[in-house]
Amino acid sequence: MDNQNHANVLVRSSQPLRIITATICMQTPIVPIPWHDHPFYQLEVIAAGRTQMEYDGCRTMVARGMASFFRPFQRHGETGRHSSRYISNLHIKFEADFVWTPFLRLAPVQRFYHGRQLGTVIETWRRNTPLDKLRAQAMLSLLILEIASDKRYRQTTAGPDIGFQWLSAGLQHIQDHLESGVTVVAVAQHVNMSPDHFSRLFHKKMGVPPVLYIRQARIERAKSLLGKGAACKEVAFALAFPSVAYFSRVFKQICGIAPSLWMETILSAR
Numbered sequence: 001m002d003n004q005n006h007a008n009v010l011v012r013s014s015q016p017l018r019i020i021t022a023t024i025c026m027q028t029p030i031v032p033i034p035w036h037d038h039p040f041y042q043l044e045v046i047a048a049g050r051t052q053m054e055y056d057g058c059r060t061m062v063a064r065g066m067a068s069f070f071r072p073f074q075r076h077g078e079t080g081r082h083s084s085r086y087i088s089n090l091h092i093k094f095e096a097d098f099v100w101t102p103f104l105r106l107a108p109v110q111r112f113y114h115g116r117q118l119g120t121v122i123e124t125w126r127r128n129t130p131l132d133k134l135r136a137q138a139m140l141s142l143l144i145l146e147i148a149s150d151k152r153y154r155q156t157t158a159g160p161d162i163g164f165q166w167l168s169a170g171l172q173h174i175q176d177h178l179e180s181g182v183t184v185v186a187v188a189q190h191v192n193m194s195p196d197h198f199s200r201l202f203h204k205k206m207g208v209p210p211v212l213y214i215r216q217a218r219i220e221r222a223k224s225l226l227g228k229g230a231a232c233k234e235v236a237f238a239l240a241f242p243s244v245a246y247f248s249r250v251f252k253q254i255c256g257i258a259p260s261l262w263m264e265t266i267l268s269a270r
Contacts, residue, residue: 134257134265166191167205170198174214178221181240184210219254222247227266232259 124132124139173190174182187210188198202210218239225235236247251259 166193167202170202170210174217175221178214178218179238179240182214184214187214215250216254219251222251222259223255223262226259226263232263235259 120139124135170187170191173187177186184199185195188195191198193201199210202213208216218241222235222239225238226232230238232248233244236244239247241247241250248259251262255262257265
């Protein structure tokens with residue numbers, strides 16, 4: 001771990017199908033953030049090494065791997081400030097159903113250049129109107145596409161902590177084989193587990209069964225392709241959906257809107 005902060009953001013809605021994961025990077029030290037002003041369900045901080053955490057004017061030393069949890073009603077976490085360079089994971093679980101491309105791996109750089117745009121997305125979402133929510137989803141999807149194509153955020157760091165290699169390997173296998181119709185059985189074999197054992201562990205760690213996670217990942221990949229101008233028929237074929245109609249049905253189940261309408265929203269937001 002170098003001398004720059006590395007934060008992993010997990011955005012999770014109350015609906016199990018909508019699980020969004022990305023890794024962002026922040027300048028050292030992290031600027032104090034009033035967490036209670038954000039609609040998170042739970043804030044979890046996992047230390048990558050012996051470090052110091054500060055909140056509500058109190059400082060606490062934590063060991064590597066120690067986790068701290070904050071909820072909106074816990075006012076002691078309202079000025080949650082984690083200025084140490086040794087923070088490895090920062091999980092924020094939102095009740096709001098943001099749409100975010102999963103498993104985006106970004107290298108730790110000196111600062112997260114898109115922080116202002118992300119703040120605009122959050123503020124747009126919090127206006128809490130159907131149009132603003134749809135607009136926020138489109139803005140966030142465009143932002144992630146922009147980040148994914150930015151060479152400054154390529155993954156250059158070491159892998160995850162010991163004990164989670166199987167999960168990282170499984171998630172990567174899913175991403176690498178979305179076009180071939182990846183299955184839970186195939187992923188379990190890849191990490192040398194039985195399908196049942198893998199499914200139990202995956203559900204425990206990720207909060208959703210792997211079959212639903214794979215379905216969500218395929219739709220997120222579909223949104224990435226649609227955002228680049230691919231037609232629905234091309235996307236359905238590329239991701240091994242049996243038909244365009246089935247692809248559209250799954251897309252609407254997960255995103256709440258048809259892929260054609262989603263594309264129109266993306267284009268109008270540009």
